[in-house]
Amino acid sequence: KQEVTQIPAALSVPEGENLVLNCSFTDSAIYNLQWFRQDPGKGLTSLLLIQSSQREQTSGRLNASLDKSSGRSTLYIAASQPGDSATYLCAVALFSGYSTLTFGKGTMLLVSP
Amino acid sequence: SQTIHQWPATLVQPVGSPLSLECTVEGTSNPNLYWYRQAAGRGLQLLFYSVGIGQISSEVPQNLSASRPQDRQFILSSKKLLLSDSGFYLCAWRGGYGYTFGSGTRLTVV
Numbered sequence: 001k002q003e004v005t006q007i008p009a010a011l012s013v014p015e016g017e018n019l020v021l022n023c024s025f026t027d028s029a030i031y032n033l034q035w036f037r038q039d040p041g042k043g044l045t046s047l048l049l050i051q052s053s054q055r056e057q058t059s060g061r062l063n064a065s066l067d068k069s070s071g072r073s074t075l076y077i078a079a080s081q082p083g084d085s086a087t088y089l090c091a092v093a094l095f096s097g098y099s100t101l102t103f104g105k106g107t108m109l110l111v112s113p
Numbered sequence: 114s115q116t117i118h119q120w121p122a123t124l125v126q127p128v129g130s131p132l133s134l135e136c137t138v139e140g141t142s143n144p145n146l147y148w149y150r151q152a153a154g155r156g157l158q159l160l161f162y163s164v165g166i167g168q169i170s171s172e173v174p175q176n177l178s179a180s181r182p183q184d185r186q187f188i189l190s191s192k193k194l195l196l197s198d199s200g201f202y203l204c205a206w207r208g209g210y211g212y213t214f215g216s217g218t219r220l221t222v223v
Contacts, residue, residue: 043215043216045214049210049211089157091157093212100147100162101159104156105156106156
């Protein structure tokens with residue numbers, strides 16, 4: 001059974017810092033990995049999607065990497081801002097088609113001004 | 114472009130009352146649709162998924178049921194709510210760019 005772990009569970013940093021969120025998964029035979037952002041009381045917003053054949057994806061100040069063989073992904077946030085404060089969720093899909101997502105429990109990020 | 118709509122946004126229901134949450138998708142056909150629940154302090158749990166009209170798969174035994182009466186409509190129901198059904202319910206569909214989630218329904222059973 002696929003298990004997804006996210007470290008740290010919570011992170012508090014001052015504005016401007018670069019930071020790394022970690023995600024690990026037990027079954028390396030994934031189809032893709034997706035990073036989401038969740039604001040309090042809101043739905044999930046997709047940030048980045050990495051296919052199993054890819055090593056990384058970038059969007060603005062966000063960069064996600066994937067090392068499938070070791071079962072790890074990292075989300076790098078450059079020059080953090082208070083507006084980045086949210087919970088970040090990592091999720092993996094095992095195959096295409098109707099494959100469901102297995103989620104980690106998230107990293108709660110607080111960026112203080 | 115594809116959009117997903119979910120309603121209501123919040124709901125307070127007494128124990129033993131029925132439930133109906135609706136999710137609709139626009140801009141795509143024959144989508145794979147999913148219901149997830151997020152309980153306080155816990156991760157996201159898959160409840161149901163559907164690959165087509167009338168096709169429902171359940172991941173865990175529970176007090177809930179799902180139906181897909183139309184291609185782009187997915188409904189989550191219960192005949193009698195329990196306190197343990199409280200949580201944040203999210204509908205999602207899967208496309209070429211991964212999963213897209215709705216804005217969620219906060220259900221409180223009192």
